[in-house]
Amino acid sequence: MNLQDAxxxxxxxxxxxxxxxxxxxEFFASEDGYRPAKDLIVHLENKYGTIxxxxxxxxxxxxxxxxxxxxxxxxxxxxxxLSCSHHHHHHFICTDxxxxxEIDICPMDTATAELTxxxxxxxxxxxxxxxxxxxNA
Amino acid sequence: MNLQDAxxxxxxxxxxxxxxxxxxxEFFASEDGYRPAKDLIVHLENKYGTIxxxxxxxxxxxxxxxxxxxxxxxxxxxxxxLSCSHHHHHHFICTDxxxxxEIDICPMDTATAELTxxxxxxxxxxxxxxxxxxxNA
DNA sequence: TTGTAAATAGGAATGATTACGATTTTGTGA
DNA sequence: TCACAAAATCGTAATCATTCCTATTTACAA
Numbered sequence: 001m002n003l004q005d006a007x008x009x010x011x012x013x014x015x016x017x018x019x020x021x022x023x024x025x026e027f028f029a030s031e032d033g034y035r036p037a038k039d040l041i042v043h044l045e046n047k048y049g050t051i052x053x054x055x056x057x058x059x060x061x062x063x064x065x066x067x068x069x070x071x072x073x074x075x076x077x078x079x080x081x082l083s084c085s086h087h088h089h090h091h092f093i094c095t096d097x098x099x100x101x102e103i104d105i106c107p108m109d110t111a112t113a114e115l116t117x118x119x120x121x122x123x124x125x126x127x128x129x130x131x132x133x134x135x136n137a
Numbered sequence: 138m139n140l141q142d143a144x145x146x147x148x149x150x151x152x153x154x155x156x157x158x159x160x161x162x163e164f165f166a167s168e169d170g171y172r173p174a175k176d177l178i179v180h181l182e183n184k185y186g187t188i189x190x191x192x193x194x195x196x197x198x199x200x201x202x203x204x205x206x207x208x209x210x211x212x213x214x215x216x217x218x219l220s221c222s223h224h225h226h227h228h229f230i231c232t233d234x235x236x237x238x239e240i241d242i243c244p245m246d247t248a249t250a251e252l253t254x255x256x257x258x259x260x261x262x263x264x265x266x267x268x269x270x271x272x273n274a
Numbered sequence: 275t276t277g278t279a280a281a282t283a284g285g286a287a288t289g290a291t292t293a294c295g296a297t298t299t300t301g302t303g304a
Numbered sequence: 305t306c307a308c309a310a311a312a313t314c315g316t317a318a319t320c321a322t323t324c325c326t327a328t329t330t331a332c333a334a
Contacts, residue, residue, distance in 0.1 A: 016280060016331050037321075052283045057322065059281095073210035076291075077321070092252055103251055107244035111264060114240055115229055120266040127248060129257040153300050153311060174290075189314045194291065196312095213322075214290070 001083045003029045006068045013066065023047065024059050025068075025082075033099035034072055034079035072126065090125040096134040103127065138220045140166045143205045150203065160184065161196050162205075162219075170236035171209055171216035209263065227261075231268040240264065 006025045010017050027043050028035070037056055044051040060080055063069040069080045074093075081100065091100040108123055143162045147154050164180050165172070174193055181188040197217055200206040206217045209230075218237065228237040245260055 018281065018331070020282075050283085052285090053322075054284085054324080055282055073213065076210065076213065076215065078213065092255060092257075095258065101252070101255070103248050105244050105248050105251070107242050107262060108264070111240050111242050114242070115238070115264065115266075117269045117272075118229060118238070118266055119272055120229075120264060121232065122265040123263065124265075125244060125262045126260065127245070127252065127257060128259040128261075129252075129255055132254045135254075135256055155300070155312065157313080187314085189316090190291075191293080191315085192313055 001068060001085045005085075006063070006082070009066055009068060015062070020044070020048075020051075020055055021059060024056075024063070028069065028080065028082045031081070031098075033097065034074065034081045034093060035098055036074075036077045036079050038077070072124070090127075092127040092129065092131075094131040094134055095128050096130050099131055099133070101131065138205060138222045142222075143200070143219070146203055146205060152199070157181070157185075157188075157192055158196060161193075161200070165206065165217065165219045168218070168235075170234065171207075171211065171218045171230060172235060173211075173214045173216050175214070209261070227263060229264040229266065229268075231271055232265050233267050233271040236268055236270075238268065 003022075003025050007017055007022070010021065015021075023044060024040060027040055037060060040060075041051060041053075041056055044056070060069065060078075064071050064080070067083055067085070070083050072079050072093075079098070084102065088106060090103045090106060092103055093100050103125070105125075107125060108120075111123075112120065140159075140162050144154055144159070147158065152158075160181060161177060164177055174197060177197075178188060178190075178193055181193070197206065197215075201208050201217070204220055204222070207220050209216050211230075216235065221239065225243060227240045227243060229240055230237050240262070242262075244262060245257075248260075249257065
């Protein structure tokens, strides 16, 4: 999912493409890892001086509902990143910088065998640690 | 990890075994799923009328640090359960009742092959959905 | 260009969690 | 057993992320 894809999704669904909506997408396009709302707020305050929480969180939820952003709960804060829509995979997440690396292993195919009679709605497989760049810094 | 194991850990490490510490362990021993601090507060308020947040959270952190409780972040709330110390595994978590089922698959052995030069500190593999009991209710 | 539904502002409210000084309790060792 | 020091708890205030609300502004279709 890139910037233009995301804007197209917005338009297709009839949402308005405001300047701030584009700013938010650009922010996530320029990062390649999970970022908390806080970072987005700082980024937009640099540009606008002030930004409404409502704008931040409403759009984060909207993008998540539209599949534009992926979300994960890390230490009591929700973190977001642009969705990787090309194929199903999981992530290593650097706990220092938030950058991610794709992991092309999904254990669900074998795991479901242990879950007959269960309804499965979602799953999460994440690996935490420090990336090579942060290890060298 | 059962109640007695947990009390032994406390004593070995020189922590005092107060009535409330035992109450908290008994609460988790009587549940077999992830519970939020909120539920523990309600449980202890039923017995004592009032309970300090400090007592709740200090002990939850202590138990987590000692490996007595496992923790997971679910929708902005931290949830805890007694550690399953017998062997390494993961969980299906029922989003209705919080009960868990062990999943004896761990994808880490193959995943680490994709992560040379990365420092790996932790990982999470969780499956969310509804358990048979909640599906029938 | 204009009307209107959607989006944003600004700030109050909420909910989980943390922090802290005062008080109480536990376990130790005299 | 008793007294003491350290640890634990209390009660409450503060903090932090997030949600909610009403008034105002804006995008975009006609």
